[in-house]
Amino acid sequence: MKDKDSNSDVLVIGAGIAGIEASLMLSKSDRKVNLVEKMSYTGGTAIKFEEVFSNMECSTCMLSPLQQQLLQDKNIKLLTLAEVKDVKGEFGNFTVKIHKKARYVDMINCIGCNACFEPCPVSLKNEFEEGLSERKAIYVPCAGALPNVPMIDTEHCLRFNGKDCKACQEACMFEAIDFNQKDEQIEIKVGSIILATGFDIFDIKKIPQYGYGKIEGVLSALEFERLYASNGPTEGKILLKNGKTPKSAAIIHCVGRDEKGYCSSVCCLYSLKFNHYLKSKIPEIKIFEFYTELSIPGKSHQKFYEKMKDIGANLIRAYNIEVTKQGQGIDIKYNNGNGKKNNVKVDMVILAPAIVPKNDASDLAKIFDISVDKFGFFKEAEHNVSSVFSSKPGVFIVGCSQGPKNIQDSVSQASAAVGKILSSS
Amino acid sequence: MDMKIGVYICECGPNIAEKIDIDKVIDAVSSLNNVAVVERYKLLCSGDGKKFLGEQIKKHGLTHLVIAACSPREHQQTFMEVCENAGLNPYLFQLANIREQCAWITDNKEEATKKAIRLTKAAIERVRYHTALVKKQIESNPDVLVIGGGIAGIEVSLQLASPDRKIYLVEKTSSLGGLIKNFEKTFPDMQPCQEFIKQKINDVNKNANIQVLTDSEVKEIIGFFGSFEVKVKKKAEDTDEVNFDVGAVVLATGSTLFDPKELSEYGYQKFENVITSLEFEKMNLSGKITLKNGESPKSVAIIHCVGRDKKGYCSEICCMYSIKFVKYLKDKKPDIKVSNFYSDLCIPGKSYQQFYEQTHGNNVDFIRAENVEITKKGNQLNILFKDEKGIKNNLLFDMVVLSPALEPACNTSQLSELIRVSQGDGGFFAEEHEKIGPVSTSTEGVYIAGCSQGPKSILDTITQAGAVSGKILSSLIPGKKIEPEVKVSHISESFCIGCKTCLNICSYGAITFDETKKISVVNEIICRGCGNCVAACPSGAASLKHFTFNQIYQELKEAV
Numbered sequence: 001m002k003d004k005d006s007n008s009d010v011l012v013i014g015a016g017i018a019g020i021e022a023s024l025m026l027s028k029s030d031r032k033v034n035l036v037e038k039m040s041y042t043g044g045t046a047i048k049f050e051e052v053f054s055n056m057e058c059s060t061c062m063l064s065p066l067q068q069q070l071l072q073d074k075n076i077k078l079l080t081l082a083e084v085k086d087v088k089g090e091f092g093n094f095t096v097k098i099h100k101k102a103r104y105v106d107m108i109n110c111i112g113c114n115a116c117f118e119p120c121p122v123s124l125k126n127e128f129e130e131g132l133s134e135r136k137a138i139y140v141p142c143a144g145a146l147p148n149v150p151m152i153d154t155e156h157c158l159r160f161n162g163k164d165c166k167a168c169q170e171a172c173m174f175e176a177i178d179f180n181q182k183d184e185q186i187e188i189k190v191g192s193i194i195l196a197t198g199f200d201i202f203d204i205k206k207i208p209q210y211g212y213g214k215i216e217g218v219l220s221a222l223e224f225e226r227l228y229a230s231n232g233p234t235e236g237k238i239l240l241k242n243g244k245t246p247k248s249a250a251i252i253h254c255v256g257r258d259e260k261g262y263c264s265s266v267c268c269l270y271s272l273k274f275n276h277y278l279k280s281k282i283p284e285i286k287i288f289e290f291y292t293e294l295s296i297p298g299k300s301h302q303k304f305y306e307k308m309k310d311i312g313a314n315l316i317r318a319y320n321i322e323v324t325k326q327g328q329g330i331d332i333k334y335n336n337g338n339g340k341k342n343n344v345k346v347d348m349v350i351l352a353p354a355i356v357p358k359n360d361a362s363d364l365a366k367i368f369d370i371s372v373d374k375f376g377f378f379k380e381a382e383h384n385v386s387s388v389f390s391s392k393p394g395v396f397i398v399g400c401s402q403g404p405k406n407i408q409d410s411v412s413q414a415s416a417a418v419g420k421i422l423s424s425s
Numbered sequence: 426m427d428m429k430i431g432v433y434i435c436e437c438g439p440n441i442a443e444k445i446d447i448d449k450v451i452d453a454v455s456s457l458n459n460v461a462v463v464e465r466y467k468l469l470c471s472g473d474g475k476k477f478l479g480e481q482i483k484k485h486g487l488t489h490l491v492i493a494a495c496s497p498r499e500h501q502q503t504f505m506e507v508c509e510n511a512g513l514n515p516y517l518f519q520l521a522n523i524r525e526q527c528a529w530i531t532d533n534k535e536e537a538t539k540k541a542i543r544l545t546k547a548a549i550e551r552v553r554y555h556t557a558l559v560k561k562q563i564e565s566n567p568d569v570l571v572i573g574g575g576i577a578g579i580e581v582s583l584q585l586a587s588p589d590r591k592i593y594l595v596e597k598t599s600s601l602g603g604l605i606k607n608f609e610k611t612f613p614d615m616q617p618c619q620e621f622i623k624q625k626i627n628d629v630n631k632n633a634n635i636q637v638l639t640d641s642e643v644k645e646i647i648g649f650f651g652s653f654e655v656k657v658k659k660k661a662e663d664t665d666e667v668n669f670d671v672g673a674v675v676l677a678t679g680s681t682l683f684d685p686k687e688l689s690e691y692g693y694q695k696f697e698n699v700i701t702s703l704e705f706e707k708m709n710l711s712g713k714i715t716l717k718n719g720e721s722p723k724s725v726a727i728i729h730c731v732g733r734d735k736k737g738y739c740s741e742i743c744c745m746y747s748i749k750f751v752k753y754l755k756d757k758k759p760d761i762k763v764s765n766f767y768s769d770l771c772i773p774g775k776s777y778q779q780f781y782e783q784t785h786g787n788n789v790d791f792i793r794a795e796n797v798e799i800t801k802k803g804n805q806l807n808i809l810f811k812d813e814k815g816i817k818n819n820l821l822f823d824m825v826v827l828s829p830a831l832e833p834a835c836n837t838s839q840l841s842e843l844i845r846v847s848q849g850d851g852g853f854f855a856e857e858h859e860k861i862g863p864v865s866t867s868t869e870g871v872y873i874a875g876c877s878q879g880p881k882s883i884l885d886t887i888t889q890a891g892a893v894s895g896k897i898l899s900s901l902i903p904g905k906k907i908e909p910e911v912k913v914s915h916i917s918e919s920f921c922i923g924c925k926t927c928l929n930i931c932s933y934g935a936i937t938f939d940e941t942k943k944i945s946v947v948n949e950i951i952c953r954g955c956g957n958c959v960a961a962c963p964s965g966a967a968s969l970k971h972f973t974f975n976q977i978y979q980e981l982k983e984a985v
Contacts, residue, residue, distance in 0.1 A: 021861070029899040055859055062861060064498075072502055111468070111495075113440045173438035174468070257778075265773035294769040297741035299851040299879035300859065302733075337793075338814045375775055385621070385887050403775035407860040409885070412892040415864065419895025423584050 006092025007191035010421060011036065013084060013364075016044020017407055018399030019196035020066050021414040027075035029422055034188055035070070036082045036098060040151040041141055042067050044198050046407060048128070048222060050229045050236070053273045054304035060144060060231070067146040079186070081151065087368050091394025091424075092191045102181035104152035105138070110176035112148035114140070119167035122156050126233075130223040133233030138168045138177075143231040152177075192394045192421045195378060196414065197364060199400035202256035202354040210255060210351055211323040216241045217330055218323060218349040221270065228277045238281045238348075246285060246347035249278055250332050252321060253291040256354035260375065264404040267352040268295045272305055274350055275313040288344050290318040290334060318342075323349055355404035368395050377403045388417040396420060429461035430549060431487040433478060435469040435494035437524055442467075444528035446538045450493065453542040457549055461485050470500045475507050482511040489552045493521040493545045514557035516911075516971055521548035547983035554976045562906040563950060565651030566672040569897060570595065572643055572840065573677035575603020576883060577875030579625050580890035581675050586634035589903040593669055594629065595638045595657055597836065601626045603679055607706045611883050612749045613780035618883075619710075638667060642836070646674060646844050649951040650870025651907045672901045673870045674844060675893055676854055678837060680876035683732035683830040691731060691827055692799040696806060698722070699799060699825045702746060709753045714824075722823035724762040725754055726808055728797055732830035733768075738851050740880040743828040744771045744781075750826060751784045764790040764820065766797055766810060799825055831880040845934035846871055853879045864892045867932045869951070872896055912971040913952040914959060916945050920966035927958035927967055 010026050012019045015037035023033045046052070047067075049059040070076055079100050086097040105116075120136035128141030135141070137157040140150045158165035159179060169177040204212040204220060211218045217240055219227070226232040227239070240246055251271045257263060271289060278285050294315075296305050309315070318334035325331070326345065333343045357376035358364075365372045370390040371379040378397040381389040390397045396417035399410035432454055436442035447465050455463045462485050468474050469492060482490065490513060492504055497520050505515035523541040531537050567590045571578045574596030582592045594601075605611075605622045629635055638657055644666070645656040653674060657667040682703055685693035692699050697717040700708070708714055716722050727747045733739060744767065751763050770791070772781050794810035801807065805821040812818050833852045841848050846866045849855030854873045857865040864872050872893040875886040901907075914935070916927070921944035927936050928945060935951035936958060938944070945966075947958075959967045968974060 017861070025895060025899045029902060052860060057860070062858075066861070068498060109471070111437060111440065111470070113438065115439070173440075262775045262778040263773045293771070295771045295773050297739045297771050297773060297880070299738045299849070299853050302738040303850060373775065377775055385884070386891055387884060387888055388891065405774070408863045409888070411861055412863050412885075412888050415893075415895040416888050416891030417895070419584060419891045419893075419898055422898035423587075423894060 007094075007189050008032070009034065009188075009190045010192050010194065011084075011094070011096055011188065011190040012194045012196060014038075014044065014196035014198055014399070014401070015042035015070070015078065015080075016196060016198050016399065017046045017063065018198075018410040018414040019044070019194070020063075020070055021411050022194050022196060022398065022418050023076050024066065024069060024073065025415060025418040026421070027073050031075065031421075033076045034190065035076055035078045036084060037078065037080045038083055039141075040080050040103065040149075041145040041147065042070060042078070042080075043146065048225050048229070050225065050232075050277070051273065052407060053269045054300050056273070056276060064144065064146065071147055078147075080147070082186075084364070084367055087193070094190050094193060094394065096188050096190060096193075098186040098188065100184040100186055102183050103149065104154070104177060104179060104181050105150050106176045106178055107147065107149050109174045110149045111174060112140075113173075114150070115171045115173065116150060116168035116177060119171045121165065121167060122158060124156055129226050129233045130220070132223060132226055192396065193368065194396045194398060194414070194417050194421075195364065195368065195370075195390070195401050196399045197358050197361065197401040199355045199404065200358050202260060202356050204255055204351055204353050207256065207259065209322045210252070211325065211330070211349070212351060215323065215325045215330060215349075217246075217347060218351065221267070221274075221350060221352045224274065224277070224350045228281070236281070238278065240347060245282055248286040248288070248346040249348040249350060250330075250344065250346045251275070251287065251289045251350045251352065253289070253352050254354075255351045257292070260354045260356065262354075262375065262404070263293070263295055264355040265295065266355070266404060266406050269301060269304070269406070271350075271352045272296075272308040272313060275308045275311060279311050286346075287312060287314055288332070288346065289313055289315045290321055290332070291315060292317065292319065355400060358401065361401065368392065370395055370397070377401065386416065386420070388413050388420060426488065428459040428489060428553065429485060429487050430459050430489040430491060430552060431481055431485055432460055432463040432491045432493070432545065432549060433469060433481070434463070434465045434523075434545070435474070435492065436465055436467045437495060437528070438468060441494070441524055441528045444532075444534060444537050445523060445541045446534060449538050450523075450542050450545055454545055454549060457546070459553065460549065461487065469494055470503055475503070478504070478507045479511040482508070482513050487513065488517065489555065490518040491521065491545065491548045491552050492518070493523045493541065493548065495524040496522050496526075514559075516558040517552065517555050519548040519552040519555065521545045543984055547980045550983045551976050551980035554973070554979055555971070558911045558970060560908055560911055561949075562908055563651060565901060565905070565907045566653075566670050567901055567903040568592070568669070568671040569673045569675060569901075570643070570646075570653070570655050570671045571675045571677060573603070573679055573834075573875075573877065574598075574601035574637070574639070575677060575679045575875065576605050576622070576625070577679065577877075577886045577890045578603075578675070578677035579629055580887055581677060581874060581893050582635050583625070583628055583632065584891065584894040585897060586632050588634060590634065592635045593638065593655070593657075593671065594635055595641050595643055597640070597642050597660075599640050601629060601637065601639070604703070605883065607703060607710060609706070609710045609753065610749065612745045613776045615749070615752060641667070643840070643843065649948060651901065651950075653870070673872065673897050675872045675874060675897075676840060676844070676846065676877050677874045677890070678834040678840065678877040680831040680880060681834055683736060683832050685731050685827050685829050688732060688735065690798040691728065692801070692806070692825075693827060696799065696801050698806060698823065699827065702743070702750070702826060702828045705750060705826045714754065714757055716823055721758065722761065724764075724822045725824045725826060726806070726820070726822040727751070727763065727765045727826045727828060728808075729765065729767040729828050730830075731827045736830040736832060736851060738830070738880070739771055740831040741771065742831070742880060742882050745777060745882065747826075747828050748772075748781050748784055751789055755784070755787070755789070760788065762788045764792055764822070766792050766794040766808065768793065768795065831876060833877065837877065844868060844871055846873070847932075851879065853877065864889055864896060868934055869953070870901070909950045910952065910954050912954040912969065913949045914947050914954065914956070914967055914969050916947050916958075916962075917966045917968070918942065918944055920964050921945055922964045922966070924963060926961050926963060930957045930961045932957070
């Protein structure tokens, strides 16, 4: 445990829902928090969802008050576009080196009017929208992003590639754009660390039989989330690539489950939610939902499942699924529970891929000197009953960085980690 | 003192200035009563802008402030701070949103200007009726009442107890430990848990800052976050009552098993050797798994999801402990046949699939089955079922273990009334928010942990207990005062007709009934300012501070 002159400040890494919860709680107890976020915005993956199961609550409405609170909190220092490069020391006294990339837009002067986007001559795929829409080289990922301050993507900005363009600077009335900003190397001292770095989704292209990346109309769950989002690329219209409305859709669960060797815990429920997404926008749509085992644990989820069945979810237990292109449509071959071969034709396919560790999880584990499990998620300490302890004292792991889980469990873990920090000093 | 309203219109650079004719807005509001000054400024939220506002408030001796600028979500707090720093009560300020609601939604400058005038006038008319609201600070008691001495209650108590925070741990049975005491091992690590729980109980008993009250039940809890008065009664002694005060309450009352007798098809307590999972745990812990006749079973069936349909939810842990039972059985008798009859395998999370796969092969079956019925055939139990292909089938076993649903502990509804925490899905205590408030409740200062909130594993229970500890540690700090909401409801003594409508409407238990005066009374410390009582009150006696009828009426009159 920590000694008397240990540092009470905390470093939280990842400004998703778990990191936000942890930071706000720590601030409430008068702790100083350094919140390091790799992206230019807060909210993590949960802000990509229009609604969350099982109450179909608007996700941004749930999160943006918390994000706003975070930005206004005087105990929390948010460092966006920042990554931890080195950690030394131990519980109570860590020295952390952070690399903070320049945003090239002044956080105080910018008022978020977006006037700088239009004149930017560069156009490229917007990663936040899963590539379904375009963005400029100066951009915010989506409407409503917080902090509502754009960043310059120096990899694609003409000015940072030898050209003399200052279109954005000329458009800005607030002298907020500052090409002279420099990346910063920041060193901070903290007593404890919470890792809330989230997850990635399984690379579906590794399983060619789903046709992902080859067949138009085959989408990942995240792509579909953005398609339904009112602040997304189609402003919430569910459309095929050709601009038409799909008449039928298939939802396929457990994509990559066998390959990864675990059940990702949330896919059944969000896939059921997709029935609501589809039916609310296209009431006459026909939906086929292919699953292997229905995992809907907990007191509220069966009720939700039954509600989805009532609106027309057509669940089929299926194995050996193969997705191929057939004419204008998509053909799905499968074996049903009886072992019989069968097939359906649909216009759109939505794949629910496994949740996998964030691509930089193993690098982070090395930096923080903590163990990962055989899947690459941060590993809980052995001989400790609480899942929020990592193998290194003073470094806590919460949310999906520790393993696939839903928002409720991520929030519980974040609160639990805060509890461990507050009760240890 | 004369009312002096200052009105400031933000240009927001070109954002408002180019889309709205600000001079017209100034002309339209300058001559309104009590408007002492109207000015435009290029960017009020900037450092210079804030300084300018502060100076203006002092220079003109403003009593009220109106700013026409962006959404309150952007800068309401910014400007309230400016007021506070300049010595003006921050509630004597109103923000008119002429950016998001006017400038940014149309290219028609004339229409945008018209609307901006209306919204600014509305803000001016409203602000006249604002009253200064002052934040209160109240002393709080850091001590905590924990109800339930299972693993959740034990974890919370051990984590929270400290020299400046006393814990009262109330358990209705004669000993601590809860259900875990019956288990040999826990999934998925197959860690022995007897020593673990004994150690924990020992730690609790040794801790000078934890007062354990066994054989006890909570009889009364009154008060609010930071100050609850508690009465606890020892069961055996009728007269003996323990009274104490705490600042927070934790409900960790756990769960019990659904009674399989309610479903006659399982033959529970009708046929020998049909036992529940808990009975099996106890039998396993005793070291010997035997049939009624003392012999060792050669085959065991484990039936999942007993009572799932009836209860209407999946109990989350039955698949996993059923798989654990396979391991118990195989460890003791490697050649025993074990068949699991299940509907859907619920093994979420990174470590469970592996645990399940370890049981494969070696005389272990997982049979997806519907319409399971148990009958007797000779000395054996006959399981009739419909298999995955829809074909009727039957198999014989020596022993059947039923994995029943988890349901809330029997005193849940009694406690629910006692402490005004409602029961949600499945009768479990309802959390404040399904996603972002899983361990808090609608009653501030009352928290829920473990299976009292819903079925969950030991691991998740411990996480939740940690989460509750975190919530209490961060909000109920010894020596620190609590700041309750200021925009609260108020019930007028003269208008209240005593109909009690508001009492049922209030989800926070903030309203009580004064029996002598026959009127409802709001406890301002508990009230969270939701306004439900105001909407429901038939006599117009209830009003919400900062959102009074008159304030809203005056604002609407100009806005629409």
